[in-house]
Amino acid sequence: MHSTGEGPRVLKHPLTSRLFHWGLIAGFLPAAVTGFVLWLKPGNEELVNLAMRIHIVGAAILTVSAVLYAVFCLDRIISFIRRIFTWDDRDVGWMLVGGGYPQKMFLGKKIIVPPMGKMNSGQKMFGICLLFGGLVLMVTGWVLYAFIPVTPKAFVYWSDQTHLILGVFLGLFMFVHIFLGIYNWGEFKAMFGDGTQPLEEAEDHNPVWVAKEIEPVKQSGAGTQVSV
């Protein structure tokens, strides 16, 4: 459901979250793509060499983004952790129908799905994988980049294996995320635009969030100009 853009709007992604998302695009995306190049080694040695350099720069951007977000936006991280670990009967119902996506994509029909909060059950699963997988990827990556001389061989070996398996898993997950992000065009516009979404669109996608977790902007009535 896409709105015409008129009517009340809700701030879904604040500036700090959008900046962190750009950090992931500038860091995780090139690191993931070059990670596949380093794993499969297509082409000549120069290509793999270039991929390794991009991989390292991407990893550094990713780490800096994650650390800055953790330091300056701890409340967003706590909110994220609360959301991804909050599961109830609605999530079971949502999972059973795949969020209604297969029906919408392959059969062209819209079915009733259990109402979701800011994140649906699929996003929660992705969130859990990304939280733990991302942390382990970063730690093992730094071990492999900077600490091999002072790290026991067995630890380096398992860091390498873990980095590969999690990298492939999260790398493939990333492509699914990009596809669904573009598929949900309203969500895409909010994340890459000014962070806002028409209220009616949010009510359609995130009814529980709209009912329980948002409030009117305090300063004045509708149409408030706010710098974000």
Next chain:
Amino acid sequence: MARYDYVEKAVKVSRREFLGVLGVGAAVLWTGAYVATDLVQDRTKYIKLRAKALYLDDGKAKVRQSHNNAAVADVYKNFAEKPLSPLAEDLFHTRYVDRSKLGGLS
């Protein structure tokens, strides 16, 4: 400037939650640091033991210099003529490769 009328309620973190997160974080960091230092200490211990054993072996050895090694002398006498001979150069010596750049490409 973005226009919006609704915003997410502020995240409230209770003192109990804050201390819990802090405690878990500290425990993870402490455990990680302990394991890392323990592994490095173990590694250093084995290196020291190995070095000590090598010094002990050297102390007991009758021949302590490689140029006095009978097997090496035999190789030169019967096969490679003398140290730095063309055959010895060809077989025993390596060549310099600049690996200062990643991937060995210059």
